[in-house]
Amino acid sequence: MDQVTPQHVVVMTGATAGLGAHAVQRIAAQPSTRVIVGARGSNPSVPRGVEVVPLDLSSLAGVRAFADEVTRQLGDARIDILVLNAGTQTASIEGRSADGFELTFAVNHLAHYLMIRLLLPHLADHGRLVITTSDTHDSPMAPKTLEPQELAHPTKTGFGAGIRAYPASKLCNILTAYSVLALDEVKARGIEVIAFNPGLTGGTSLGRDASRARKFFVRLLMGTLFRVLGLFRPQFVRGTAERSGEMLAEVSLGNIAPPPGKIYVSLVKGEATFPDPSELARTRDAQDQLWRESAVMVGIQ
Ligand SMILES: NC(=O)c1ccc[n+]([C@@H]2O[C@H](COP(=O)([O-])OP(=O)(O)OC[C@H]3O[C@@H](n4cnc5c(N)ncnc54)[C@H](OP(=O)(O)O)[C@@H]3O)[C@@H](O)[C@H]2O)c1
Numbered sequence: 001m002d003q004v005t006p007q008h009v010v011v012m013t014g015a016t017a018g019l020g021a022h023a024v025q026r027i028a029a030q031p032s033t034r035v036i037v038g039a040r041g042s043n044p045s046v047p048r049g050v051e052v053v054p055l056d057l058s059s060l061a062g063v064r065a066f067a068d069e070v071t072r073q074l075g076d077a078r079i080d081i082l083v084l085n086a087g088t089q090t091a092s093i094e095g096r097s098a099d100g101f102e103l104t105f106a107v108n109h110l111a112h113y114l115m116i117r118l119l120l121p122h123l124a125d126h127g128r129l130v131i132t133t134s135d136t137h138d139s140p141m142a143p144k145t146l147e148p149q150e151l152a153h154p155t156k157t158g159f160g161a162g163i164r165a166y167p168a169s170k171l172c173n174i175l176t177a178y179s180v181l182a183l184d185e186v187k188a189r190g191i192e193v194i195a196f197n198p199g200l201t202g203g204t205s206l207g208r209d210a211s212r213a214r215k216f217f218v219r220l221l222m223g224t225l226f227r228v229l230g231l232f233r234p235q236f237v238r239g240t241a242e243r244s245g246e247m248l249a250e251v252s253l254g255n256i257a258p259p260p261g262k263i264y265v266s267l268v269k270g271e272a273t274f275p276d277p278s279e280l281a282r283t284r285d286a287q288d289q290l291w292r293e294s295a296v297m298v299g300i301q
Contacts, residue, residue, distance in 0.1 A: 007034045010252070011070055011079050011119065013055065013112070014086030014132065016044045018204030022245025023085065024050060027252060036073070038066050038086075057086055057111035059098035060298055067118035078124035083252045084112045085132040087169075091210045092162040093154045101297065105151045108169035113176055114298040120180070126190040130252045133174050133195045135235060135266055136167035138278035143168050146175070146286040148293040172290055174281040177263055179291040182284075194258065195277065196251050198244035199235060199267040200226070234269050243270040 008030065015024035015037040028035045028047045037046050038055030046052055053073070055066040070079075088107045095103030101110055112131065123129065136142060141164050143151075151168050154161060177195040180186055186193065207218065222238060229236040244267060250256045251265050251272070258265050258274045266273050280286055295301060 007032050007077070008080045009033075009074065009077055009124075010035045010081045010083065011038070012036070012083040012085060012252075013038045013057065013115070014084070015039065015046060015050070016041075018206060019198050019201055019241045019244040019248060020083075020085040020132075021045070022242050023083070023248035023252065024245075026246060026249035027081075027083075030253065036070055038070075057107045058103060060111065060114055061098070063111045063114045064118065067115060070119070071122050074122065079119060079122050079127060080124050081128045081130070081252050082116075082119055082123060083130045083132075083248070084115065084173075085130075085248060086112075087132060087134075087206065088209070089166045089207045090162065091166075091207065091214050093157070093165050094162075101152045102154050102165060104165040104169050105172070108166070109172035109176070110152075110294060110297060112173070113294045114300070116176065116180060117295070117298070117300055120183075120185070120191075123189075123191055126192075128192040128194065128252065128254060129177075129180060130194045130196055130248070131173045131177050132248065133177070133197050133264075133277075134167065134170040135197045135199060137171040137174055137281060139167055141167050142171055142278065142280075144280065146171070146280065146283075146289060148172075148290055148297075152297060171278070171281055172294075174264070174277045175287045175290045176294075178282070178284075179287045181263060182287070192254075192257070193263055194251055195264050196248055197264070197266040198239070198248065199270075200238045201241055201244040202238045203241040237269050239267060239270045243267075247272060 014020040016039045025047050028050050035050045039052050040056040053069050056062040097106030174195045177193050181193040226236045256272050262274050264277045
């Protein structure tokens with residue numbers, strides 16, 4: 001009788017462009033690995049053999065439909081690795097999700113929060129959850145206090161409001177990672193949780209929806225100020241999508257792991273470092289508050 005090779009199941013968002021496209025190539029090249037990617041659009045680009053299930057993170061109903069379809073297709077199989085890498089950066093707080101939430105918060109945080117809540121019961125024991133965050137969560141543009149309602153329905157407009165939405169959403173990713181890790185179910189089942197920061201990465205399409213003026217300004221900053229800063233602060237040195245993707249794959253596959261007790265893997269000049277996230281990200285009250293309020297927002301009690 002033929003032996004059936006057990007398959008590793010990887011489910012991933014944000015695999016159709018940027019660093020995620022490089023990561024998924026590497027992940028899909030592993031032997032006996034089944035990869036299911038959530039992607040929007042009629043003809044998403046994924047490597048051969050990778051399965052696509054429709055997903056638009058700007059709709060909570062879309063996330064629910066995705067989770068239903070993935071679990072239906074998996075049947076009794078479990079997800080070994082869940083990689084939540086999709087992200088958007090619009091530099092505006094004008095956009096709204098299908099459910100009326102500020103778009104950056106909705107796509108980067110709420111949709112992934114709901115996906116975790118729906119797919120966690122289907123994660124294998126000793127499985128791995130990787131959430132892509134950003135070191136901008138700990139930058140001067142990041143919030144100093146957590147106000148989930150303000151992030152979901154912004155009232156404070158004015159200069160910089162749009163720019164601040166992105167680091168705030170990435171702070172939410174880390175707060176969520178800590179909350180997941182604190183769950184009894186996660187501890188009991190030995191599930192690993194990692195928040196991954198690719199660091200400043202060129203050659204991706206993040207920020208593609210920004211205005212032309214902003215794109216020009218960012219290019220100018222990269223070519224001038226960031227180059228000078230990079231001489232003194234290595235985190236300002238821009239990496240490539242290839243390297244960031246390779247490292248996301250290595251982290252997802254368990255080949256790179258933070259030391260015990262840590263959850264944050266942060267690339268500096270393309271190499272993994274394991275610093276502590278911001279103090280706010282490590283604050284238990286903020287983690288609990290975001291978890292509770294997000295549950296209400298997505299309709300889970
Ligand atoms: N680039 C950087 O400097 C940098 C630094 C720190 C952290 N990050 C984080 O790294 C991750 C990947 O970013 P990237 O730079 O590679 O950006 P990217 O090239 O724009 O890729 C973003 C990915 O997210 C997907 N996505 C965005 N909105 C979506 C939606 N509504 N529904 C479904 N999928 C959606 C995109 O799908 P489509 O192909 O359909 O657009 C794409 O696959 C993000 O979480 C980002 O925040 C990036």
